[in-house]
Amino acid sequence: MRLFVAFVTGSLFGVGLTVSHMIDPPKILSFLDVAAIARGAWDPSLALVMAGALTVTYVGYALALRRRQPLLAPAFALPTRRDIDVRLVAGSALFGLGWGLVGFCPGPALAAVATGSGKALVFVAAMLSGMGFYRHFFERAVVVASRKKKPPA
Amino acid sequence: MENFTPVSALIGGMLIGLGAVMLMLFLGRIAGIAGIVAGLLAFDGEAKGWRLAFVAGLMAGPLGVGLMQNALPVVSVDASLFTVIVGGFLVGLGTRLGNGCTSGHGVCGLARLSARSLVATAVFMCMAAFVVFLERHAFGG
Numbered sequence: 240m241r242l243f244v245a246f247v248t249g250s251l252f253g254v255g256l257t258v259s260h261m262i263d264p265p266k267i268l269s270f271l272d273v274a275a276i277a278r279g280a281w282d283p284s285l286a287l288v289m290a291g292a293l294t295v296t297y298v299g300y301a302l303a304l305r306r307r308q309p310l311l312a313p314a315f316a317l318p319t320r321r322d323i324d325v326r327l328v329a330g331s332a333l334f335g336l337g338w339g340l341v342g343f344c345p346g347p348a349l350a351a352v353a354t355g356s357g358k359a360l361v362f363v364a365a366m367l368s369g370m371g372f373y374r375h376f377f378e379r380a381v382v383v384a385s386r387k388k389k390p391p392a
Numbered sequence: 393m394e395n396f397t398p399v400s401a402l403i404g405g406m407l408i409g410l411g412a413v414m415l416m417l418f419l420g421r422i423a424g425i426a427g428i429v430a431g432l433l434a435f436d437g438e439a440k441g442w443r444l445a446f447v448a449g450l451m452a453g454p455l456g457v458g459l460m461q462n463a464l465p466v467v468s469v470d471a472s473l474f475t476v477i478v479g480g481f482l483v484g485l486g487t488r489l490g491n492g493c494t495s496g497h498g499v500c501g502l503a504r505l506s507a508r509s510l511v512a513t514a515v516f517m518c519m520a521a522f523v524v525f526l527e528r529h530a531f532g533g
Contacts, residue, residue, distance in 0.1 A: 241418070241419060241441070241442050241445075242441055242442060242445040243445070244414065244415075244418040244419060244442075245415070245419065245441075245442035245443070245445035245446040245449065246445040246446065246448055246449040246452075247411075247414065247449060248411040248412075248414045248415040248418075248423065248446060248449065249411070249445065249446035249447060249448060249449025249450040249451075249452070249453070250411075250449035250450070250452055250453045250456065251407050251408065251410050251411030251414065251449075251453070252407075252408055252411045252412075252423070252425070252446075252449070252450050252453065252495070253449060253450040253451060253452060253453015253454055253456075254404075254407055254453040254454075254456060254457055255403075255404040255405065255406070255407030255408035255410075255411065255453070256404065256408065256453065256454070257404070257453055257454040257457040257458075257465045258400050258403055258404040258407065258457060259397075259400055259401045259403070259404025259405060259408075260397060260400065260401075260404075260465075260466075261404065262454060262465060262467055263465070263466050263467050263468060264467070264468065264469050264470065264471070265468060265470065266395075268524055269395060271517075271520050271521045271523075271524040272521075272524050272525070272528055273521050273524075273525065274525055274528070274529050282395045282396050283396060284395075284396055284397050284398065284400075284401040285401070287398050287401035287402050287405060288401045288402075288404055288405035288408070289405060289498060289499070290402070290405060291401065291402040291403070291404070291405025291406040291408070291409060292405040292406065292408040292409040292412065292499045293405075293409065293499060293502055293503055294406070294409065295405075295406050295408075295409025295410055295412075295413060296409040296412045296413055296499055296500060296503035297503040299409065299410070299412070299413025299416070299417070300412075300413060300416055300500075300503050300504060303413060303416045303417040304416070306417075308420070309416070309417060309418055309419055309420030310417060310418045311418045311419055312418070312419050312420040312421075314420060315416070315420040316420050316421055316422070317422070317504075318422065318491075318501075318506070318508075320491075320508060321506075321507065321508065322508075323507065323508055323511050326489050326490065326491075327490050327491065327508055327511060327512055328490070328511065328512075328515055329489060329490070330485075330486045330487065330488065330489025330490025330491065330512075331486065331490040331492075331497070331511070331512040331513075331515035331516040331519070332486070332490075332515050332516070332519045333482050333485055333486030333489065333490070334482065334483055334486030334487050334490055334493065334516045334519075335486070335515060335516035335517065335518065335519025335520040335522075335523070336479075336482050336486070336519055336520070336523055337478070337479040337480065337481070337482030337483035337484075337486060338479070338483060338494075338516060338519075338520040338523075339519065339520030339521065339522070339523030339524050339527075340471060340475050340478065340479040340482070340523055340527075341469065341471045341475060341476055341479035341480070341483075342469070342470075342471070343469075343479070343480070343483065344425075344483060344493050344494040344495075345425040345426045345429060345483060345484075345487060345493045345494075345495075346425040346450060346493070346494065346495050348480070348483075349425070349429070349447060349450050349451060350450055350451060350453060350454045351454070351467040352451060353451035353452070353453075353454050353455050354454050354455075354458070354464045354465055354467050355464065356467040356469060358469035358471070358473065358476050359467060359469065361473065361476050361477060361480065362469075362476050362477075362479065362480035362483075363480065364480070365476065365477045365478075365479070365480025365481045365484065366429075366480040366481070366483050366484035367429070367433065367484060368480075368481060368484065369480065369481040369482065369483065369484020369485035369486075369488070370426075370429070370430045370433055370484040370485070370487075370488050371433055371484075372481070372484070372485055373430075373484070373485050373488035373489060374430075374433060374434075374488070377488070377489065
């Protein structure tokens, strides 16, 4: 049942990204091209996708989080961090750099692979290696640092 | 504004929102795609099943739409293969370092009124717009 729900939610994302053309990089890039506003050639579609998604999610989360626990899990797994650190800003900047260069963010890239796009497949492979790179060099560094800080047993 | 598609954008966005709400209501999880995918790479006890099912659904979505329209959705990547590789790597690394992507920070985080997500979304939006500006107007012309 959990797998079925996860599949359906993934499908909703996949269909939503497809219907709104967000899986097509030129559509994203024509939103990001803010200089086009002056020429009257700007495509604000992505802002409306965000607005639609945010409205539904804001209301839906407010209702869902009134429950003591999710329907099919013991507890809600919500982020607890509130600090704005260098990693958050630097990571988001790197992400924005890659996003602006190609026009793919993770969801659309994965969805686009299903359409048989070779470049989407290459993008996803590179993205996974970027995540692996992080896991190898950054996460391990954090673990090592925290181990070093512990007093010797 | 010739390419502006407000209706399909709003409908698509609401479907994405519905997916995010369902994942929270049933599994108690944030629908951050970068995070869901990154969890698949973990070798530890990170639950993989629902993540795989989510990604399978994400990829089945465009195929379903394609079946209904009798044509696969259009995906055209103009960037060179080299740029695609560099961009993909940066998106993978950046979303892990910054703990989220367009869906995790931009939709789920903002919907929770998270200050971290607001900062992250502002940074990646501005950065991406800056890159496109440089490419199209400063260098590309």
